[in-house]
Amino acid sequence: MAREVTYTVRVEFGDCDPARIVWFPNFFRWIDAASRHFFIECGVPPWHETEKTLGVIGTPLVDTHAKFVKTASYGDTLAIHTSVAEWRGKSFVQRYRVSRGADAIMECDEVRIFAGHREDGAPGIRALPIPPAIRALCE
Template sequence: MFSNVTRVEVQFGDCDPAGIVYYPNYFRFFDNATAALLSKAFQMHKRLWIEKHGILGIPMVDTGAQFFKPSRFGDEIEICSEIVELGRTSFGVRHTVFNGGEKAIEAHEKRVWVGRDPEVEGAIKPLPMPDDVRSVLGA
C-alpha cells in the first residue's frame, strides 16, 4: 500500500525538561506525517484534497505507540508512514520513527473519511471513500 517518509528536525520546544521529545508532540508529528502521506498520494495540498473530495477531514478514532529510543533537541528523525488497512469509510496508518538509523517508535492510527450529516445540524458522519481514493491508497 502507499507510503511516504517525512523528516522532522526536533526543536527545543518539542522537548520536556529532561531534554527528550515530550510524547504528545509525536502525535502532532504523526498527524502532519499522515497529511503529507495523503498529499503525496493525491498530488496536492491537504486543503485542496479536502475541498476536492467534499469532506470535512480525516479524524483519528484510534491511536497508540510503542517507544523504543528517545529523540532529543537537534535530532533529525524520519517518520516512515504507510497505509496498512483500507475499510469502506476508514483507513489505518502505521508510522515507524527512525532516529540515527535505529527504530525509535512504532505507532498506529485509524482514521475516518468524514463529511457533514445533512440530517443533524453540526454533526459529522463517516462517508464511503471514493473508488479513486481507495485505488491510490491501495497502490
Template structure:
C-alpha cells in the first residue's frame, strides 16, 4: 500500500494578498517546505544532511493547477506522493486540500545533484528505498 506524506499548516497573514487570499507565489514556498519536511521526516535524510555532503534536490520543473482560493486562517493539508524515481531525479505529486476541498494539485520534478558542481548524481540506495514506499500512479 502506498504511503503519503502530509504537511498541515494554517494560512497566515504573510501568505495573503490584500483580498485575504493566498498570493500564489506563497504556494510555491509551501510546496518547497513540504518537500523539505518529506526528506527530513519521512525519508530521514534532511536537506541539512545532504548539504554536509555537497548534495541537494533542486527543482527541475513544477506544474500547479489552482482550483480554489485559500483564505487567511484556513487550515490546509499538502499531501505528497512519489510518482517516479529515476536514476537522479524524482517526480513528486501533491494535492492541497482544506475542509475536503481541493485548493491546488500538481507535480514537481526534483534532481539529486552536487551543489558544488551543479551536476546530477544517482540517488543513494537508502534514500531510493525509502522513497519507494511513497510510490503511486501519477495523477491524471
C-alpha cells in the first residue's frame, strides 16, 4: 500500500471570499505545499539541493483533476492526506484527500514530473526520468 503523509492547514479569514467560503485557488496552494511536504517527510532533500545532486528543480504539474465535495471556511482545520498513486516512466500521479474531521472536503489527482533545466541552456524546463533514489524513499 502506498505511503501516506498528512499535512495540516488552518483556514484563515483571508483565504475566504465574499461568499464566506474558501476561495478555491487556495486549495491548490495548500495541495502544492502538501506535495512538497510529502517528499520532505519521505526524506527527499529540498529542491535547491536536488538541483545540484540530481538536476531536479521541482515537480511542476502536467495535469490536475479535483473534485470539491463540501465547502470550508475560516476557523476550520483541514488535513491533506497525500500519497503517490502511480509511478510512470517520466511522470507520477500524486493523490490528495482533503478532510475536516470525518467530512471529505476535496479530492485531487495530479500528474507531476520531476523537472530539470533544458540541456541546451534555453529557458524552460524538461521532464526527467523518475530518479530511482527519490522513488525508493517514497514507496
